[in-house]
Amino acid sequence: MLVTDKLQQLGLNYFTVDLGQINVLENITDQQLEQLKAELFKSGLELMDDKRAIIIEKVKNVIIDLIHHTEELPKSKFSVFLSEKLDYDYTYLANLFSQTEGITIQQFILNHKIERIKELILYNELSLSEISHRLNYSSAAALSNQFKKITGLTPSFYKQLKEKRQKNLEHI
Template identity: 55%
Template sequence: MVSNRCKMAVKEELKKLKLHFMVVDLGEVEIMENISMDQRQLLKAALLDSGLELMDDKKSMLIEKIKNVIIEMVHHSTEPIKVNFSDYLSQKLSHDYTYLSNLFSEVQGTTIEQFIISHKTERIKELIIYGELNITEIAWKMNYSSVAHLSSQFKKVTGLSPSHFKQLKDKRRNPIEEIGNVND
């Protein structure tokens, strides 16, 4: 789950199956009762119809948690991003960063760093489109050491400078669910 819309879809499916939940958060659900295999299969099918997936294995769940922590920090944090992502992920997920990084690369076919850069680029596009902040303020908010660093990374990902992107009439943005996927 990567958005509030996903959380709402999951809650709706749980209600339809008359399953009571304590928590529906990004990447995890805590159900009050034990569910039967039939209920699990119904839930799995319903989630697939909504474009979501029920994950059973620990590694897949950990990958989802990594993605959700990154998405939460990049897209939903109101405070400037002023922490080291590797330390933050290790602390938040209670795993050594090297383990998280190797697992993520093995399963996703991209590095955590590239996933973060993809999301930061998308967030920068959003901030440029809204026009509330200038590029210097965006660089500060997104924890870049300089406007030049932001511009360089943005151009490497999009092929455009931030100022050229701002001038485009048709500003292409990607849904959060599609950012950082190797198949893009």
Template identity: 65%
Template sequence: MKLYIKYMVSLRCKMMVKSELEKLGLHYVNVDLGMIEILENITTEQRMQLKANLLKSGLELLDDKKSILIEKIKNVIIEMIHYSDELPTENYSDYISGKLGYDYTYLANTFSEVKGITIQQFIIVHKIERVKELLLYNELNLTEISYKLHYSSVAHLSNQFKKVTGLSPSFYKHLKQKRKDNLENL
């Protein structure tokens, strides 16, 4: 039986989920990317208890099919952008559709209806968050970041960055460095 939980992909969240499952005597096969797979059928009482315990930890057990699908879409995008070394070379729409086994038009319409933004807008926001991370690590220059995240050019990355944050990438990096320097000098 598979259950879906709304949580960020982190070791801490996985450990909390595993702990709650163990408290209820539930045996799991896998806890990964917002989904847990348990070996036995879960009773209504166990489900309610798990839901309540997870909620206390800031996690949410998802019940309706649209919410589950939206979380799956978000998790695929977050994993693709934040947790893989290379973005897929195929179109994002083909990649997401292939990963989830649904027609992309259906996924896009459902996502927009529930979230109020398009999948493409969600991808852009997360790509910009990834750019911010990479800028702060200071290991890659803007050209390398642009290439890594499949932007057509540094100018395209910079324009998109400015649209989302209101700042140029270099000014953002300068601000973060200035804050870091100020904290170190305290």
């Protein structure tokens, strides 16, 4: 494993290495920390030692995983889901997120839902009603209205644009 190899090379004793988190047994010197950062950076990884940045990254990962890699979103509100999943008060998470990212958690969720809708439209495996159900919209019309508000296009026009592009590419 890449991260554990780097820790062993630097002589750091650890007791857990989990996605996005390392628990080390002893205090790390500034020199060891800088070496670890440099080694991880060479491998395309980043060491985040700012607790606020770590929380923000966890919020983003939970949202992205939920929207892009789950068959159906939970019926509970995102605020309740995030609070329970990350074991933090939602108001704290929301304030921290907007201060750090410059957008609200809700806007981040909406942006990812729109991207997911685009993907599902292009896959052409689900109807708009099925997509709206999967992403917890009250109806296909509600999904269409929000999609148009954000992208400026209706879902059907978006799909037609992609189909036209594909046809044009096939003729080249």
